[in-house]
Amino acid sequence: MSESTLPWTELYRPTSLKEVVGNRDAIKGFNEWLNTWFRKMPEKRGALLIGPPGVGKTATTLAMAKDAGLEIVEFNASDKRNKAVIEDQVMQAATQETLGGELRLILLDEVDGLSGTGDRGGIGAILKVLSITLHPIVMTANDPDNPKIKDLFKVSRVFRFSTIQEKDMLNVLRRIIESQQVHVDDVVLEYIVENARGDLRAAISDLEAHIKGGMTSVVPEFASRDVRRGIENAIRRLLMANNARTAKMVISEVDIDHEKLLLWLEENIHLHLELPRELEDAYDALSNADFLIGKISINQDWRLLSYVYDFLSAGIATSRKTTSFKKVRYTEPTWPLLVWQGNRRRTKRMSLIKRLAMTTGVSKKRIQRTHLKLIDVLIKRTPKIRVQISEWLGVKKAIIDGRG
Amino acid sequence: MFHAILDSGKIWKQIVDALTTILTEALFVMKEDGIYLRQVDPLNIAMIDMVLPAEIFQEYSCKGTHDICLGVDELTKISKRMAVDDKIELSLDEDDNRFEIKMIGPAVRKFKLQMIKPLETPRKPRGIEFDVKAEMFADAFKQAIKDVSVVSINVKIIAQNDTLIFTGEGDTGEAEVALKVGEDSALFDLDIKTDSYAIYPMKYLSDIIKAVSGDSISLQFSTHKPIQIGFGIAEIGTIKFLVAPRKERR
Numbered sequence: 001m002s003e004s005t006l007p008w009t010e011l012y013r014p015t016s017l018k019e020v021v022g023n024r025d026a027i028k029g030f031n032e033w034l035n036t037w038f039r040k041m042p043e044k045r046g047a048l049l050i051g052p053p054g055v056g057k058t059a060t061t062l063a064m065a066k067d068a069g070l071e072i073v074e075f076n077a078s079d080k081r082n083k084a085v086i087e088d089q090v091m092q093a094a095t096q097e098t099l100g101g102e103l104r105l106i107l108l109d110e111v112d113g114l115s116g117t118g119d120r121g122g123i124g125a126i127l128k129v130l131s132i133t134l135h136p137i138v139m140t141a142n143d144p145d146n147p148k149i150k151d152l153f154k155v156s157r158v159f160r161f162s163t164i165q166e167k168d169m170l171n172v173l174r175r176i177i178e179s180q181q182v183h184v185d186d187v188v189l190e191y192i193v194e195n196a197r198g199d200l201r202a203a204i205s206d207l208e209a210h211i212k213g214g215m216t217s218v219v220p221e222f223a224s225r226d227v228r229r230g231i232e233n234a235i236r237r238l239l240m241a242n243n244a245r246t247a248k249m250v251i252s253e254v255d256i257d258h259e260k261l262l263l264w265l266e267e268n269i270h271l272h273l274e275l276p277r278e279l280e281d282a283y284d285a286l287s288n289a290d291f292l293i294g295k296i297s298i299n300q301d302w303r304l305l306s307y308v309y310d311f312l313s314a315g316i317a318t319s320r321k322t323t324s325f326k327k328v329r330y331t332e333p334t335w336p337l338l339v340w341q342g343n344r345r346r347t348k349r350m351s352l353i354k355r356l357a358m359t360t361g362v363s364k365k366r367i368q369r370t371h372l373k374l375i376d377v378l379i380k381r382t383p384k385i386r387v388q389i390s391e392w393l394g395v396k397k398a399i400i401d402g403r404g
Numbered sequence: 405m406f407h408a409i410l411d412s413g414k415i416w417k418q419i420v421d422a423l424t425t426i427l428t429e430a431l432f433v434m435k436e437d438g439i440y441l442r443q444v445d446p447l448n449i450a451m452i453d454m455v456l457p458a459e460i461f462q463e464y465s466c467k468g469t470h471d472i473c474l475g476v477d478e479l480t481k482i483s484k485r486m487a488v489d490d491k492i493e494l495s496l497d498e499d500d501n502r503f504e505i506k507m508i509g510p511a512v513r514k515f516k517l518q519m520i521k522p523l524e525t526p527r528k529p530r531g532i533e534f535d536v537k538a539e540m541f542a543d544a545f546k547q548a549i550k551d552v553s554v555v556s557i558n559v560k561i562i563a564q565n566d567t568l569i570f571t572g573e574g575d576t577g578e579a580e581v582a583l584k585v586g587e588d589s590a591l592f593d594l595d596i597k598t599d600s601y602a603i604y605p606m607k608y609l610s611d612i613i614k615a616v617s618g619d620s621i622s623l624q625f626s627t628h629k630p631i632q633i634g635f636g637i638a639e640i641g642t643i644k645f646l647v648a649p650r651k652e653r654r
Contacts, residue, residue, distance in 0.1 A: 005521070041653070071448045088607075093447045096605055097648040099530060099630055104448060134651040 008208040009201050012176055014063040020056055021168035021200070026159040027060055033157050034064055037103055037136050044157045046130045046137045048111075050144045051161025054201030057140040058109060060161075065105040070136075071098045076109040083121035086129060094133035104135040112141040112149050123151055130155050163198020166190075172200060173207055182211055187240070187325075194327075195233070231256055231264050232330050238317055239272045240325050247317030251309055258308050262289055263333035265316060271328040278319050285315025348399050355393045375400075406434045406470050406496040409463040413486040413507065415638045418617040419456070420476075420483040422643050425611040426450045427476050431522045434470040434496070442526045450608050451527060451646040460638040470496060472503055473522040482515050530646065534624035534632065536563040537595040540583065542621045542635060544590030546613040548581040549606070555579045557606050558650055561625060564599040568623075572606070592620075600627040603650040609633075612645050628652055 014020045020027065030049065036042040049057040065072045073093045075085075090106065098104045114122035130137060130152075139156065141149050170193055177184050184207070192210065196203035234254040241247040251261075266286055273279045289311035292304045356367045356375075378385050379400070390397045410416055423430045426445035433440045438457040444450065458464040486492070486507055493506035502516040548570040552559045556572025556579065563569075568591055571580040583591040602625055618635040625631035634644040 073447050089447060092449060092605060092607065095651055096447070096449045097628070097630070097651045098448050099444065099451055099646055099648050101629070134653060 007205065008176065009204050012172075012179075012204060014056075014059050015066055017060070017063045017067050020060050020063050021172055022056060022164040023051075023060070023161045026051075026161050027064075029157070030060065030159045031064060033159075034068065034105075034136060038068075041134070042157075044155060045133050046126075046139060046152065046156035048149070048152050048156040048158045049138065049140045049161055050142070050149075050158060051140075052142060052163060052199065054196070054199030054203075055161045055164055056200065057161050058107070061105070061107055061138050061140075068103075070103050070105040071100070072105050072107060074107045074109065076107075082114075083125045086122060086125035090125075090129050094129050094135055094137065106133070106135055106137045108137065108139045110141065111139040111152065112143055112146040114148065123148055127151060127155060164200045165198075166193050169193045169196065169198075169200050169203050173203060176204065176207060177211075180211065184211065191236075230254060231260065234261070235264060235268060235330060236327070238313060239320060241317045242320075244314035244318055247313040248310070251313035258289075258305065258312065259293060261312055262286060262293070263335050264330070265312065266335065267333040268328075268330045269316065271330070272323065272325070273320055274323040275321075278321060278323060281319035281321075282316055285311040285319060288315070352393070352395055352399050355395050359393055405465070405467040405498075406472075406494070407463070407465050408439075408458075408461045408494045410460075410492040410494070411462050412488060413483075413490040413492055414488045415460070416492050417483045417486060417488070418615070418637055419454070420479050421617075422452065422454065422615040422637075423476050424480055425615050425645070426452055426608070429520060429522065430474050430476050430479065431524075431526060432472045432474070433526055434466050434472060436466050436468075438464070440526070442529065443524075444527055449605065449648045450612075451530070453529065453644040453646070454637075454642070456637070456641045460641050471522065472496065473520050474503055474517055475520060478517055482517070485513070485515075532630065532632070532646075533626070534629075535597040535600045535626040536624060537593075538563070538568055538591060538623040539593035539620060540568075540623070541590040541592075542616045542618055544583065545621055545623070545633075546616065548583070549609050549613050551581050552579045553606050553610055558603045559606055559609055560601060560603045561623075561631065562599075562601040563594065563596050563625075565596075566594060568594055598627075600625065602626070602628055602631065604631055604647050605650065608647045612647070615643075 017027070017031065026049070030047055033042060033044075033047055049061070051057055062072065075090060090108070093104060093106050108126065111123070111126065126139070139149075139152065141152075143149075144160070170189060173184075173189050173193065177189075188210065189207075192203055192206045196206060231254075234250065234256055237250045238247055241250055265282075269282050269286070270279060273282055289308045292308045292311070296302060296304050296308070353364050353367050353372070356362070356371055357364045360367070360371065362371065375389065379389070386397055386400055390400055423441075427443055428446065430441060431443055436458075438455065438459075440456075441452065441454040443452055458466075482505055487509050489509065491508040493504075493508060495504045495506070496502075497504055497516065500516075501519050503519055505515045505517065507513045507515075549559060552570050552572035555577045556574040558572055560571045561568070562571065566585045567582055568585075569580060569582045572578070583589060585591050585594040612633055616633075616635050617637055621633060621635045623631060623633055628649055630646045630648050632644055632646050634642060637643050
């Protein structure tokens with residue numbers, strides 16, 4: 001297969017243990033276990049590697065097997081794997097010699113993913129294979145608390161893998177960039193690494209998407225892993241942009257509701273802009289966008305929407321003129337909470353007005369204009385009178401209090 | 405450029421039958437002097453080594469070397485549609501990345517198969533020295549395997565003195581087939597350097613015997629080492645299977 005068609009996560013798979021980063025202790029123990037096989041059969045014939053995705057469980061296994069000159073047979077989650085397959089194929093692999101007579105490393109990827117009603121059957125079949133195998137069996141799993149794999153703990157050596165540190169990930173990404181002979185800004189690399197949260201495979205494939213997407217200096221765009229992160233990424237990238245075109249591209253590529261985006265920007269924009277002049281420009285753009293959104297909702301004139309996006313993207317991005325970009329933590333907009341609180345207050349107030357209008361036979365408008373004010377004054381002068389008023393109107397005291 | 409014509413569909417069927425035994429995808433290497441294929445099964449327990457010299461084809465022309473990887477399932481389905489007396493024309497559509505199989509009989513039927521990307525490269529030949537070499541009727545070998553398969557999931561092959569023994573035991577009982585070398589025997593040649601025995605998986609052997617097309621086969625093995633089962637195809641072509649033994653606990 002030609003190299004260019006391989007995904008980078010495959011192309012840059014470590015070919016030797018020397019290239020594997022992170023999880024030193026786990027890998028050392030794992031390697032010792034595997035090396036025992038050359039002298040004698042270890043007490044536990046299976047190794048269970050547990051850790052989150054993309055931290056090198058499979059990569060370590062393959063690299064180690066390559067270093068030791070073992071044949072590898074891999075049963076990964078995409079294969080049809082059930083009790084029957086394990087009893088037949090895995091069992092064959094576990095009990096037959098290899099053609100060359102060397103050891104065969106059997107890799108069962110994602111044993112916690114055995115699904116269907118055959119689950120227990122699947123694990124049961126693995127246990128049986130483990131008890132008679134004459135070749136090393138390596139299993140990987142993501143979730144240590146998954147009850148399905150509990151039984152494997154007793155009969156396997158367990159090695160725990162944790163997330164890869166950012167500096168290790170950066171080194172790997174730099175190596176890839178070097179071999180691809182492209183330039184990628186450090187800030188982008190750092191962004192990719194941070195975004196991957198210890199998942200090196202995700203980082204590599206994000207880097208591939210970024211470079212193959214034809215951008216080497218612009219901020220990267222990736223599918224959001226969840227909505228909150230989606231919005232945060234969008235804002236971060238928007239504020240990273242230093243021209244209107246990039247800003248518009250960033251915003252057009254994310255799938256975020258314009259009103260939500262407006263609220264998030266309103267809440268967080270001051271974190272990026274330090275000068276009054278910049279803030280003024282940014283809030284101008286926001287208020288223009290908000291004004292247009294209002295127009296749209298009244299007249300349903302959706303043609304205006306593209307201008308909303310112009311203000312939200314180019315308007316915001318270009319307002320950052322002097323302050324340099326830095327990474328900040330965003331907070332969720334408090335505006336919807338304020339609106340909700342306001343609404344609640346208003347419904348309470350409305351129930352009081354309705355009551356007053358019914359009792360006195362006066363219109364609600366008039367109540368608001370004259371009667372309410374009078375009640376306010378009365379309560380302020382003699383607070384005790386609240387009790388009487390609430391009894392008279394048949395309204396809870398709290399409603400009279402709470403109307404503020 | 406690759407183009408070949410086979411006079412009978414039967415040979416093509418035999419070729420495909422042999423591939424089906426252990427492979428899920430077949431990586432043919434078309435060379436100027438013939439077609440080669442050497443691959444191991446996904447579990448690395450068995451290997452197939454096939455040589456189809458240009459001379460077995462009625463017409464054969466190939467410029468350069470072409471690696472052609474095809475799904476064995478698809479090949480099997482197509483060969484099932486083939487009549488034994490169809491003339492088979494094979495060619496390569498390099499622009500479209502397709503392999504074309506034309507069956508010429510009462511009707512001309514054309515199948516184009518999408519070529520796939522091979523997962524691995526052809527295996528290097530394994531230079532294995534064998535202690536035992538036996539020549540026997542293919543049929544006798546087939547019967548011996550079938551006999552042992554009644555009771556066992558493994559077959560133990562023992563070569564000592566002038567006798568070749570196939571035995572097996574399972575929960576239900578035991579079976580033994582002994583063949584003494586001789587003029588009138590189904591075993592017409594047995595060359596033993598040292599007395600040897602090894603145990604092989606029935607699953608593989610019973611699949612392989614289905615694909616044996618020649619009249620005679622050659623068996624070669626050593627103690628705790630792979631067994632090689634070889635037979636001819638279309639007079640001068642050869643198909644060799646290599647199967648790993650059961651692993652013995654050290």
